[in-house]
Amino acid sequence: MTAPILPRRGLDLFERVVLGLCHAGVREPDLIAARINLHVRLCAHIIDQAVRQGLLDRRGELTEQGRRALRTGSVAEETSWSVRYVFQSPEAGGDLWPRTAERLVDAHVTWRAPGRAGLQLGTTGHPDHIEAAILDRADAGPGAAVPGRPAPEQIIEVARLDRDAREAQRVREFERVQGLAPAARPGETAGARPGPDGDRPPDLSRIAFIDAPEPVLVVGFAVVGGGGELVAHDPFGVGTSAMFGGLLERCLHDGGALAERIRGVTRRRAEDAERTYLQAEATARAHVESVLVREFGADVRGDDDALDLMTDVDLAVMLGDQPRALERVVHATHRLYEELFRRLARAYPVAAGSVRAVSSTPALRRxxxxxxxxxxxxxxxxxxxxxxxxxxxxxxxxxxxxxLKEAGALALVAAHRNAEHPLHRLAARRPDLLSALASLGAMRNRVSHGGRDPSAAQDAKWCRELAALAVPELISLH
Known part of the structure; x- marks a missing residue:
């Protein structure tokens, strides 16, 4: 299709003054020069230019175009025509891609087979050979009906979306290079401001179709992320593309060779990511274990519960304020004390008969x-x-x-008459331990059902100190 482009330029100060005087009735170059202290030949040149541009008539009076230029401060220059391509899906009533292109850049096809083609991209000196999968649509074969011509207002809207997307892309690139905070979220294009140099593609107000539609294959790229997610990049080089992503989603839903190929790639990438994660976690665990050995002694290696749970605490602390990191810290700390009090209850048993008298009523128990x-x-x-x-x-x-609460009650009763009970050491080091464990339980419920917490880092540090207090006693009971 083609569209008229009517460029406009701003009037400079001299042009506005001369047009204003002509509008007021002062139209002779010498009279104008005397009033604004300019050379008479410059004033005569400005008047001649205004006549040639249609802003003044031969008598020096403002034309309708001149009055509009004086009012708006700008003047329309010679109309040019912009030839663009627009793209429509081949099915009946097919969607328009929200992009336009001034020219088509052909890819060099090196070979072709059913459902596949070899392409040579890049430059002659640095070619990039790739294999592309061809999305054949059953309703877009040789005998398929040509989709209906879109309405002109649809083309105008597509041109607007394309302009906004390219402006937003330029802004994001400028911000990335300059290290600025983003003004638009990724994928957000509406209302984007012009690029740093102030250029803005022209608005289209009316269009005309040049020829019948020509079938083409458009090359697009989809990238599999580290977690196996599929990111569809815009075939026209403007960020990501929801339309292309939707096309791939439909392809995956319909099945077939391409769908299996995409799933294979995403599955391998997810497996690679999981393998990398496990290797990184193993390295981190080895590092944390060496730190715990220095802190608690080599005996910590002989207590799997103490070592594993304290390792989980430290690994989660290393994650900082990442999602669910605090939850891991709290749960591992709670399990440490649960295991400690269970061991205490088994190592220092309380006979049921000895507590029967004080358990008859809640008041006596308390x-x-x-x-x-x-x-x-x-x-x-x-x-x-x-x-x-x-x-x-x-x-x-x-x-x-x-x-924990039941084992803790038994441990308290057992420690009451036994000065060698480990709880005496814990009470000497932390008299508020019981209150801290109650707070830990409340925190456990909060982080399991709540969202992000600004105090997560401080809470994790508090949990780590609490957990470290239990480890020596766990080792001693192993």
Whole structure:
């Protein structure tokens, strides 16, 4: 199709003054020169130019075009015609690509086979040989009907979308080179500002079709990301393309050789990414293990629970504020203390008969557990640790895994009359441990069901300190 382009340029200061005086009735070059202190020949030249451009008539009076130029401050120059290509999907009522091209750049085809073709891209000196898959559409064969001609207003809208996309691409490239913060999100094109040099492709107001549509194959590229995701790049070099991506999605949905090929590539890339991740995690685990050996001694290697859980804590701390990092820290810390108190409950058992008298009512249970905790050296006793001691003692005797709160209640009662119990050491180092564990439980629920937290880094550090307190006691009970 073709479209008229009517360039406009701004009037300079002298032109505006001369046109203004002519409009006021001062039209002779010498009279104009006397009023604005310019040479008479310059004033005569400006008047002659205005007459040739149709801004003044032979008598020096403003024409309609001259009045419009004086009012707007710009003047239309000679009309030129822009020849563009627009692209339409081959099916009946096919969509228009939101792009235009001033010329078609042909790719050199080196060979062709059913569903495939070899292309030589790049330059003669540095050729790039690639194999392209051909998306054959059943409704676009030799006998297929030619899609209906799009309406002119559709072409005008396509030209606008193309202009906005290219402007946004130029802005993003300028920002990338200059190291500036992005003004438009990737893929956002509407309302983009002009590029840094102020150029702007012309608006189209009307178009004319030159010839019948010609079938062409358009070369596009899709890149498989590190996680196996498929990113469809615009065939016309303007970022990514939702339309091309939708075409590939339909291709994957319909199946066939190309769909299998794409799935194979994405599967291999996902497998490569997983393998790289596992290798990186193994390297990180080896590093963290060496740090933990220096911190807690070589005996930490002999306790799988202590080593694995503390390693999980440190690996999650290394992730910083990435999504779910804090959740991993909190859960690993909680499991450390759960394992510690279970071992304490097994190593220092409490007979069910000895606690039956103090477990008959909630008030007696609370009084007994608070007395034990204060005797050991802990400050406050949260409601979390007020549990049915008889049931907990029976479960431990039966070899069941009890929860942290139940194992903690049993450990407090067992430590009350035993000065050698490890809880005395923990209470001396951290008298608020029971309250901290209650806070850890609340944090565990929050990070499991909530979103990102600005205090994630501080919370992770707090959890790490709490976890490190449990490791020596876990090792001693191994």
């Amino acid at each position: 009084a007994a557990i608070e007395e034990a905790a204060h005797g050991v050296g802990f400050q406050a006793v949260p409601q979390l640790f007020v549990q049915d001691l008889c049931k907990a003692a029976r479960d431990v005797k039966a070899g069941k895994d009890v929860a």
